[in-house]
Amino acid sequence: MASKDYIQQNKDKFIEELLELLRIPSVSADPKFKEDVLKAASYVKESLAQAGADKVEICPTPGYPVVYGEKIIDTALPTVLVYGHYDVQPADPYELWDSAPFEPVIKKTELHPEGAIFARGSADDKGQFYMHVKAFEAMMAEGELTCNVKFMIEGEEEVGSDNLANFIKENKEKLKSDVVLISDTSMLSLETPSVTVGLRGLAYMQVEVTGPNRDLHSGTYGGAVANPINILCKIISQLQDEDRKITVPGFYDKVEELSAEYRKKLNEAPFDLQDYKRKLDIKEVEGEAGFTTLERTGIRPTLDVNGIWGGYIGEGAKTVLPSKAYAKISMRLVPHQDHHEISELFQKHFESLAPDSVKVKVTPHHGGKPAVVPTSSVGYKAAEAAVQEVFGKKAIPTREGGSVPITSLFQEELKLDPILLGFGLDTDAIHSPNEHYGIKNYLLGIETIAAFFKNFRKLSEK
Amino acid sequence: MASKDYIQQNKDKFIEELLELLRIPSVSADPKFKEDVLKAASYVKESLAQAGADKVEICPTPGYPVVYGEKIIDTALPTVLVYGHYDVQPADPYELWDSAPFEPVIKKTELHPEGAIFARGSADDKGQFYMHVKAFEAMMAEGELTCNVKFMIEGEEEVGSDNLANFIKENKEKLKSDVVLISDTSMLSLETPSVTVGLRGLAYMQVEVTGPNRDLHSGTYGGAVANPINILCKIISQLQDEDRKITVPGFYDKVEELSAEYRKKLNEAPFDLQDYKRKLDIKEVEGEAGFTTLERTGIRPTLDVNGIWGGYIGEGAKTVLPSKAYAKISMRLVPHQDHHEISELFQKHFESLAPDSVKVKVTPHHGGKPAVVPTSSVGYKAAEAAVQEVFGKKAIPTREGGSVPITSLFQEELKLDPILLGFGLDTDAIHSPNEHYGIKNYLLGIETIAAFFKNFRKLSEK
Incomplete structure (x- = not known):
C-alpha cells in the first residue's frame, strides 16, 4: 500500500502534530480547563479539515461540543464511523509525574525501546483517535480511501458522555454508517496483538x-x-x-455464568502472574474467589x-x-x-x-452499559485481517475490564457493532501519573487502521 | 476584693488585648505559620512584663519557645506555677467558619447572651491562659497578690509538647512551686460549675x-x-x-474497672441526652456498649x-x-x-x-499520659473555695475526655498536682470551625483565678 510509505515518510510530522494536541490540557471534569477543552475541539476540527475531510464542524451540545467531519467518496460504498474523544482525565496528583503532564516528552522504556510519548491523554484517547485522522490523511494523499468515512470526536467521555445520547438520537441520518471503529482500548502486546470483543x-x-x-x-x-x-x-x-x-x-x-469452555479459552491468553505482580510490586493479587486474574478483570x-x-x-x-x-x-x-x-x-x-x-x-x-462485540461480524473480520497484515499474527479476541460507555449507545441507537481496535498497552498508565503511548504503537496503529478500511471494503463486497 | 473591681473597670481593655492576641495565627502544626507562632510568644512576653512580672524571657527550645515570667513576693510564701499554651489548632476547614478564624468577632448566642468571642484559640487556650495574666495584673494593681507566681506558657501543646519534658527537666529549680494551675479544660456550665479531676x-x-x-x-x-x-x-x-x-x-x-458507686456519682452530673442530640442534630448517640454517654466521654x-x-x-x-x-x-x-x-x-x-x-x-x-487529680489536695480545695466564692455553688468534680498531655509531666517531674480550673464549655467548638469563648466565662474566670490565689494562701497556712 502506498499509504504505508506515506506514513513512514511523514512519521515525524505525525508525532509532532500529536504532541501539539497533547499540550492542550483538555480536562473535562474540571471547569477551570473549559477554554482548553474548547481549544482542543478547534484543533481537532482543523486537523480533520487539513487531512481532507468535508463538512467539518464543531457541533454544540449542552456540554462540550462534538467535532464532526466526513468524506463521502461514493454513497454506494460502505461507510465507517470513527468515534474518539479529545477530552482527558484530570492529571492529579501532579507531584507523581516525572515530567509535566501537559508538556509531552518522548522517553525510551523497557517496553518501548523505540520511545513513548509521556503526557496526559497520550494513550487515552488523543494518541489513539488521532491515528484515525492520520490514517485518513495517508489514504487521501495516496488515493487509497476505499470506504466513506465519518468522524465523531467528542469532549465528554471522561465525564460520562452525558450529551452524546441526545446528539446521536438527533443526528441518526447524518451518522448513518455500516460500522463504528473505535481506538480507545488496549492490546495484549505488540507481539501478541488482540482485538477487544467485550467491555465492562x-x-x-x-x-x-x-x-x-x-x-x-x-x-x-x-x-x-x-x-x-x-x-x-x-x-x-x-x-x-x-x-x-x-x-x-x-x-x-x-x-451470565460463562461456560467452562469459554473460560478455558480466555485463560489461554498469554499472561504471566509472577511478572504481573513484579511490575506492580505486590506480593499477592486479590479478587473474587474462584476466578483467575484474567477472569476478574475481564468477565466479572x-x-x-x-x-x-x-x-x-x-x-x-x-x-x-x-x-x-x-x-x-x-x-x-x-x-x-x-x-x-x-x-x-x-x-x-x-x-x-x-x-x-x-x-x-x-x-x-x-x-x-457493558458491551459485547460479535466476532462473526464483517467489522470484526476486517479488524482481524488488518492486524494479520500489519502484525503478521492472528489477533486474540479479548474482553477488557474498562468501560467505553458509548459502545452500547451505538448498538442501540445506530444498530452498529462497535469495533474496538485499540493499540494501547495495559502498562500505559492511563488515568494515572506518567501516562504514555508507544511511538511504535502509534505508527503501527495508523497502518492497521488504513488496512482495516481496505479489508472492510473487500469483505463488505463478498 | 479590690481586684474584683479592677477586673470590672478594665474589662473592655482585657477583652481588647485578648482579641489582639487572637489575631495572630499561631498554628504550631503548620510550618507556614512559623513567624506568627513566634510573634505570639513575643506578645505573651510583653503582656507578662506589663502586668508586672519579673525575669520575663522567651526560652528557646529545639521547637517553639516557652515564655517564662515570675513574681516572687516572699520566698517563704507558697508558689503557684501557671501553665498554658499560646499555639492553636489548625483552622481548616476554613470554608465552614462563619467569620475568619483569625479575625475575632463578638456575637451573642443562645448559650452566651452576653456575647462570645469567635476565633481560633479563643477557648483553647489563648482566652484561658490569658485570664491568668489578667488576674495577675489585677492582683498586682490592687496589692492583693498573696502567693508567689511563675508563668510557663508554651507554644507546642497542639503538636504534642515534644520539647517540654526536657525544658522542665533542665529547669526544675526555676519551676519549683507548690501547685500547677491550668485553665485548658471546660466546666459543665456557668450554672453548674465544675473542676476537672481526670483527663484522658x-x-x-x-x-x-x-x-x-x-x-x-x-x-x-x-x-x-x-x-x-x-x-x-x-x-x-x-x-x-x-x-x-x-x-x-x-x-x-x-x-481500671470503676466502682458502681463512682459510676453512679458520675452519672448524677447534669446531662440531658435529648438536648445533647438536638444540639448535634443526631438521631442516636453511639459508643461502647454498657456505658452511658458521660462514661464514654469521661472514663472509657x-x-x-x-x-x-x-x-x-x-x-x-x-x-x-x-x-x-x-x-x-x-x-x-x-x-x-x-x-x-x-x-x-x-x-x-x-x-x-x-x-x-x-x-x-x-x-x-x-x-x-492520662491524669487523675486528687480531690484531697490543698490545690483542689482552693479551687473549690474559689468557685464557691465566685459562682455561689459547690464545684462538681468531673473527668474530661480531652487530653492535656503535659499534666502527667508535672506529676512525675515536679511532683506537683495539676489543678485543672477551666472555664470553657463543651459547646465552645474547640478544634472545630467557629470556636468561641464566652465573655462572661472569660471575666468570671479571671475573678475565680484571683480567688484561687487568696484561698491557696489561706489553706496552705492551716
Whole structure:
C-alpha cells in the first residue's frame, strides 16, 4: 500500500502534530480547563479539515461540543464511523509525574525501546483517535480511501458522555454508517496483538456520611458520638464479603455464568502472574474467589473505592471528630447488568447499612452499559485481517475490564457493532501519573487502521 | 476584693488585648505559620512584663519557645506555677467558619447572651491562659497578690509538647512551686460549675496502606489487584467490634474497672441526652456498649479516625485504583494506660490485620499520659473555695475526655498536682470551625483565678 510509505515518510510530522494536541490540557471534569477543552475541539476540527475531510464542524451540545467531519467518496460504498474523544482525565496528583503532564516528552522504556510519548491523554484517547485522522490523511494523499468515512470526536467521555445520547438520537441520518471503529482500548502486546470483543459497564457513585452537625473535638465527644469516617469505613467494608463477592442484594442476578469452555479459552491468553505482580510490586493479587486474574478483570463485575476523604488531612495531628466523610465508589458491570438498576440497588443497600447515628446521601455520578462485540461480524473480520497484515499474527479476541460507555449507545441507537481496535498497552498508565503511548504503537496503529478500511471494503463486497 | 473591681473597670481593655492576641495565627502544626507562632510568644512576653512580672524571657527550645515570667513576693510564701499554651489548632476547614478564624468577632448566642468571642484559640487556650495574666495584673494593681507566681506558657501543646519534658527537666529549680494551675479544660456550665479531676491520655497514629506501586486504571486492574482504600476501610472497621470495644489485643489490660458507686456519682452530673442530640442534630448517640454517654466521654478509652484520604478527591469522577491510602487514627486513654505501650500494641494489631496484597506503615504521631487529680489536695480545695466564692455553688468534680498531655509531666517531674480550673464549655467548638469563648466565662474566670490565689494562701497556712 502506498499509504504505508506515506506514513513512514511523514512519521515525524505525525508525532509532532500529536504532541501539539497533547499540550492542550483538555480536562473535562474540571471547569477551570473549559477554554482548553474548547481549544482542543478547534484543533481537532482543523486537523480533520487539513487531512481532507468535508463538512467539518464543531457541533454544540449542552456540554462540550462534538467535532464532526466526513468524506463521502461514493454513497454506494460502505461507510465507517470513527468515534474518539479529545477530552482527558484530570492529571492529579501532579507531584507523581516525572515530567509535566501537559508538556509531552518522548522517553525510551523497557517496553518501548523505540520511545513513548509521556503526557496526559497520550494513550487515552488523543494518541489513539488521532491515528484515525492520520490514517485518513495517508489514504487521501495516496488515493487509497476505499470506504466513506465519518468522524465523531467528542469532549465528554471522561465525564460520562452525558450529551452524546441526545446528539446521536438527533443526528441518526447524518451518522448513518455500516460500522463504528473505535481506538480507545488496549492490546495484549505488540507481539501478541488482540482485538477487544467485550467491555465492562460502569456505575459510579458518590457517598456522603454525616455525623454531628459540625466538626467536634474528639476528646470531648469521641466514643459517644458516631464518627462518620469510622462508619463510612465500616459500610465500605461490608460492601464485599470474605470471598470478595459484592453484597448488594440482586447485584449478580443478571450476571451470565460463562461456560467452562469459554473460560478455558480466555485463560489461554498469554499472561504471566509472577511478572504481573513484579511490575506492580505486590506480593499477592486479590479478587473474587474462584476466578483467575484474567477472569476478574475481564468477565466479572467489581467494586472499587476510587477516592475517600474526611476530617483533617493536613500535616501533623488534629484531634477532630469530623461532621462528614465522603467516598467515590465505582462498580464495573458485565453484560446484562444495567447501570441504572445497579445504581439503585447500590443506593438502597448503602442506606440500609447506615446506623441511626448518621445520615447518608448516595448520588450516582455517571455510568455506562457493558458491551459485547460479535466476532462473526464483517467489522470484526476486517479488524482481524488488518492486524494479520500489519502484525503478521492472528489477533486474540479479548474482553477488557474498562468501560467505553458509548459502545452500547451505538448498538442501540445506530444498530452498529462497535469495533474496538485499540493499540494501547495495559502498562500505559492511563488515568494515572506518567501516562504514555508507544511511538511504535502509534505508527503501527495508523497502518492497521488504513488496512482495516481496505479489508472492510473487500469483505463488505463478498 | 479590690481586684474584683479592677477586673470590672478594665474589662473592655482585657477583652481588647485578648482579641489582639487572637489575631495572630499561631498554628504550631503548620510550618507556614512559623513567624506568627513566634510573634505570639513575643506578645505573651510583653503582656507578662506589663502586668508586672519579673525575669520575663522567651526560652528557646529545639521547637517553639516557652515564655517564662515570675513574681516572687516572699520566698517563704507558697508558689503557684501557671501553665498554658499560646499555639492553636489548625483552622481548616476554613470554608465552614462563619467569620475568619483569625479575625475575632463578638456575637451573642443562645448559650452566651452576653456575647462570645469567635476565633481560633479563643477557648483553647489563648482566652484561658490569658485570664491568668489578667488576674495577675489585677492582683498586682490592687496589692492583693498573696502567693508567689511563675508563668510557663508554651507554644507546642497542639503538636504534642515534644520539647517540654526536657525544658522542665533542665529547669526544675526555676519551676519549683507548690501547685500547677491550668485553665485548658471546660466546666459543665456557668450554672453548674465544675473542676476537672481526670483527663484522658492520647495515642495518635498515622497509617499508610500501599497497594500497587502506582495509580492504576480501575477498569483494567480493578477486582484483581487489592485496592488500598478498600483494605484500609476494612482494617479500620476491624479495630472495633460490634459492641464498639477496641479489638487491639491487650488494649484494656490496664483499664481500671470503676466502682458502681463512682459510676453512679458520675452519672448524677447534669446531662440531658435529648438536648445533647438536638444540639448535634443526631438521631442516636453511639459508643461502647454498657456505658452511658458521660462514661464514654469521661472514663472509657476510645478510638476515632481523625482524618482519611486516598485516590481521587476532586470534582467529578476518576476511575482510579490508587496506589496509596492514608488515615490519622487516635485513641483516648484512661489512667494506667501508657501511650507508648498502646501505640506499640496498635501498630502490631494494625499490621496483623493487613492482607499480603498490601504493605502497611504505622507511625505514632504524638501522645500523652492520662491524669487523675486528687480531690484531697490543698490545690483542689482552693479551687473549690474559689468557685464557691465566685459562682455561689459547690464545684462538681468531673473527668474530661480531652487530653492535656503535659499534666502527667508535672506529676512525675515536679511532683506537683495539676489543678485543672477551666472555664470553657463543651459547646465552645474547640478544634472545630467557629470556636468561641464566652465573655462572661472569660471575666468570671479571671475573678475565680484571683480567688484561687487568696484561698491557696489561706489553706496552705492551716
